[in-house]
Amino acid sequence: MLNDLLTRLGVDPALYQKGDKPVHTPIDGSQVASVSWEGAAQVEQRITRAEHAFEAWRKVPAPRRGELVRLFGEALRKHKADLGELVSWEAGKITQEGLGEVQEMIDICDFAVGLSRQIYGLTIASERPGHHMRETWHPLGVVGVISAFNFPVAVWSWNTALALVCGNSVIWKPSEKTPLTALACQALFDRVAAEFADAPQYLAQCVIGGRDAGEALVDDERVALISATGSTRMGREVAPKIAARFARSIMELGGNNAMILTPSADLDLAVRAVLFSAVGTAGQRCTTLRRLIAHNSVKAEFVERLKAAYAKVRIGHPLEGNLVGPLIDKQSFENMQQALEQALSEGGKVFGGKRQLADKFPHAFYVSPAIVEMPEQSDVVRSETFAPILYVVGYDEFSEAVRLNNDVPQGLSSCIFTTDVREAEQFISSLGSDCGIANVNIGPSGAEIGGAFGGEKETGGGRESGSDSWKGYMRRQTATVNYSRELPLAQGVVFDID
Secondary structure, eight states, rough: OHHHHHHHHTTTHHHHHSSEEEEEOTTTEEEEEEEEOOHHHHHHHHHHHHHHHHHHHHTOOOHHHHHHHHHHHHHHTTTTTHHHHHHHHHHOOHHHHHHHHHHHHHHHHHHHHHHTTOOOOEEEOSTTTTTEEEEEEEEEEEEHHHHHHHTTTTHHHHHHHHHTTTTTTEEEOOOOTHHHHHHHHHEEEEHHHHTTTOOTTTTTEEEOOHHHHHHHHHOOOOOEEEEEEEHHHHHHHHHHHHHTOEEEEEEEEEEHHHHHTTSSSSSHHHHHHHHHHHGGGGGOSOOEEEEEEEEETTTTHHHHHHHHHHEEEEEETTTTTTTTTOOOHHHHHHHHHHHHHHOOOOOOOEEEOOOOOOTTTTTTTTEEEEEEEEEEHHHHHSSSOOOOOOOOEESSSSHHHHHHHOOEEEEEEEEOOSOOOOHHHHSSSTOOSSSSEEEEEOOOOOOOOSOOOOOTTTOOOOSSSSSTGGGGEEEEEEEEEEEEOOOGGGGOOOOOOO
């Protein structure tokens, strides 16, 4: 099955059949491929090639660079079904979520094409007569992209589409857990680039490897920007290394996202929002809903409605019409169970969270989503676990709800369900949520293409998309032009030798 998919996507069989590193699907735990990992030496070679590609690509006008991205978007449209299915096999996403991720890739291509004609600077007022001062933007260089397993293709496309229209070359180091989708994306891009006369060889490259490959990419001074998506632990290791060589970084490091449920909320709407945002992708999105901060007047009723909805969720093979697929691996399952045990020790009441389908899939890890009622926002609630765990805490005063929303180290996304305009406006004001995303009457997802996706605090502060995100992939320059025959100095300084 996977061989047929990979063949249609243009992947060379030698890249996934003859390696020494096994690739397993989370669907049933079976080995589906074997790949070869590249190390530091191979990464160094790829960076050298990327340098040469950048030198050629930066000379191509931005709208022309956008045309390459447009063509890549068309290729993704053509192969959407196959690539979406491959995402399901490798990351465990249900069919709709796999297809949705590929659609995200298509959307960012469309977005980047538009931006390719909007890379603009400014004319700045100069205090010197006979002078023009301008802000201009120029291609940055080699861009390194490090992505996580939970969005195995979208994260790469967010960065790559923008980096390419900005005139940069790209090297991608995907998660060790999702090499096949990376190889497929690279094959599709290579096919498009080969038919594009202005695209130099090695414009975008993919490095399949482990920690040493990632470290080589991070440490090389020729890589001007590292965009890294993944765990806070990874970010703590990567960020200081990038800073030490004064390079640029874009960090998006997950989120412990909350929903405030107010007394005036539309509960029917909120149940649907919680269900998708807390349960979808088996709780393994960076925007997964992990905390429900519910007003005590509606908390008990709402939790009962949630439990009823949770009981109806179909768990199983993600390509067979179910709503919840597997956790990525055994370690993820064990982390979930440890978190639930800690919650119990901190006074929590656990609904769900047990392993499912172990008899049918003994080497895979399916779980029932968990609802955990907590007496307070304790240590386990303030820690992010990449699994379908929804912690529920109560509140009485709105100020208390906002405080609970903000009282976690992470700062990616947040939301409020209310029909009180004062609560809604306060929540999205400077007095409200301290997250990068703050939504009203929609779950913590919804940044969408063009939104400033990313967060604050331990989430890293980076932005991988958004209307002005292209500036993160370029270098800014100020140019002052003297069109007079005089040389006036700034601030009225006189420096005459006569």
